[in-house]
Amino acid sequence: MTYLLALDQGTSSSRSIVFNPQGQIMAMAQQEITQIYPQPGWVEHDPLQIWQTQLATTLEALAKAGISARELSGMGITNQRETTVVWHNTTGQPIYNAIVWQDRRAEPACVALREQGLSETIQAKTGLLVDAYFSATKLQWILDNVPNARAQAERGELRFGTVDSWLMWQLSGGAVHATDVSNASRTMLFNIHTNQWDADLLAALNIPESMMPAVKASSAIYGQVRPELLGHSVTMGGVAGDQQSALFGQACFQAGMVKNTYGTGCFMLMHTGGSAMRSRNGLITTSAAQVHAPAQYALEGSVFVGGAVVQWLRDGLGVIRHSHEVQALAESVPDTGGVMVVPAFTGLGAPYWKPDARGSITGLTRGSTAAHIARAALESIAFQSAALLQAMGRDLLQAGVARVQELRVDGGACVNDLLMQIQADLLGLDVVRPEVVETTALGAAYLAGLSSGVYANTDELSTLWRAERRFTPQRPPGYAAEQMAMWENAVRKTVL
Numbered sequence: 001m002t003y004l005l006a007l008d009q010g011t012s013s014s015r016s017i018v019f020n021p022q023g024q025i026m027a028m029a030q031q032e033i034t035q036i037y038p039q040p041g042w043v044e045h046d047p048l049q050i051w052q053t054q055l056a057t058t059l060e061a062l063a064k065a066g067i068s069a070r071e072l073s074g075m076g077i078t079n080q081r082e083t084t085v086v087w088h089n090t091t092g093q094p095i096y097n098a099i100v101w102q103d104r105r106a107e108p109a110c111v112a113l114r115e116q117g118l119s120e121t122i123q124a125k126t127g128l129l130v131d132a133y134f135s136a137t138k139l140q141w142i143l144d145n146v147p148n149a150r151a152q153a154e155r156g157e158l159r160f161g162t163v164d165s166w167l168m169w170q171l172s173g174g175a176v177h178a179t180d181v182s183n184a185s186r187t188m189l190f191n192i193h194t195n196q197w198d199a200d201l202l203a204a205l206n207i208p209e210s211m212m213p214a215v216k217a218s219s220a221i222y223g224q225v226r227p228e229l230l231g232h233s234v235t236m237g238g239v240a241g242d243q244q245s246a247l248f249g250q251a252c253f254q255a256g257m258v259k260n261t262y263g264t265g266c267f268m269l270m271h272t273g274g275s276a277m278r279s280r281n282g283l284i285t286t287s288a289a290q291v292h293a294p295a296q297y298a299l300e301g302s303v304f305v306g307g308a309v310v311q312w313l314r315d316g317l318g319v320i321r322h323s324h325e326v327q328a329l330a331e332s333v334p335d336t337g338g339v340m341v342v343p344a345f346t347g348l349g350a351p352y353w354k355p356d357a358r359g360s361i362t363g364l365t366r367g368s369t370a371a372h373i374a375r376a377a378l379e380s381i382a383f384q385s386a387a388l389l390q391a392m393g394r395d396l397l398q399a400g401v402a403r404v405q406e407l408r409v410d411g412g413a414c415v416n417d418l419l420m421q422i423q424a425d426l427l428g429l430d431v432v433r434p435e436v437v438e439t440t441a442l443g444a445a446y447l448a449g450l451s452s453g454v455y456a457n458t459d460e461l462s463t464l465w466r467a468e469r470r471f472t473p474q475r476p477p478g479y480a481a482e483q484m485a486m487w488e489n490a491v492r493k494t495v496l
């Protein structure tokens with residue numbers, strides 16, 4: 001028996017999971033990481049804590065599985081995307097905290113890019129809208145604001161990477177400075193049509209090319225883990241940003257297949273095959289996980305606050321003590337009583353792209369209770385996701401492509417049956433939850449399994465995917481349109 005190890009470095013925790021070749025979880029370990037909020041709208045992580053917790057969970061997962069590193073066929077890495085790390089190339093020490101994807105400090109730099117008339121060029125080359133969400137302006141901020149950083153960068157002494165690159169550098173002892181196409185495509189510096197860093201964009205943001213990692217396919221041999229770390233050398237054979245990895249783990253390999261991940265945020269991706277389809281409805285074009293040529297693409301919509309709204313109910317309002325209590329509280333009332341929660345705590349993402357929006361609760365009456373607010377908060381996750389799929393549907397219609405048939409779901413909040421039923425009712429589509437909901441880690445394991453020969457091809461992986469439950473729409477015709485009209489009205493009130 002050979003095993004595959006997936007490192008899943010997320011926004012709130014570092015996890016390591018050991019899978020068998022059938023894609024079943026053998027062992028898992030997880031450690032939370034500290035969220036750092038220096039100023040309103042700023043979010044940071046300690047890169048050394050990211051590395052230390054990831055190594056610790058790797059050792060713990062191997063011990064729980066009762067195996068040694070010698071029994072691993074390969075290691076895959078998946079990671080929170082856009083989060084930006086800069087470190088010294090000789091010491092391996094970060095020069096500043098990791099700036100997290102949620103961080104909004106670089107919005108003034110984005111305004112400057114828009115005013116320079118670069119929005120169209122950037123979207124044409126990268127598939128992305130100009131936004132502080134992506135890595136480029138975070139990296140620019142570090143170079144402009146950390147003492148001596150720009151001078152060091154221009155001397156070739158600094159390295160940039162998203163979290164996957166940072167982990168591979170540490171795992172290899174500095175021998176590997178690389179990333180994959182899916183992570184590179186989230187930087188706003190990568191030309192998704194040529195699969196290369198774009199010299200014009202690097203120049204526009206004054207970023208030395210010497211800082212940038214080498215870019216490879218998502219399933220490729222990246223290098224070896226130092227044997228002293230795990231007791232034996234392990235091949236790093238798969239890398240993908242968390243959402244592209246989840247798309248891969250959900251066996252969405254054909255154009256028109258869609259998955260939604262319900263995590264801290266919600267991220268919906270629709271595979272578009274070899275076509276880099278440009279959205280006319282507020283979505284972005286991104287590179288999908290790539291096994292071999294030709295390049296693969298996806299349309300993506302990002303909800304900044306998904307499962308985090310449940311954490312807000314727990315930590316901000318104190319209406320629940322534990323996150324799992326939200327379903328029972330929400331089910332204690334038949335509906336929201338007209339209450340709508342728009343959780344724009346850090347602005348609204350796709351398809352609205354309103355960075356200055358702030359959260360709101362509307363429709364309150366004297367009869368509104370904590371249960372109504374809890375249900376409305378839970379429903380807000382489904383409303384935001386429905387708005388994404390509707391935008392994708394309009395793009396498909398304009399491109400003359402058949403409509404989406406079903407939505408495959410994963411992530412922590414997809415275990416909430418009430419939320420999944422609400423989602424199916426709002427979409428008028430089947431919502432399908434797989435047996436293994438840890439599809440982000442599974443995708444990384446599959447990518448490593450392909451490069452190491454555990455699997456022959458993606459057709460073999462498709463046979464391993466199994467549905468655990470299918471949620472079918474239960475509401476009468478017209479219900480979804482009526483509810484979405486109420487949601488859009490609440491959004492308009494929020495962004496005015």
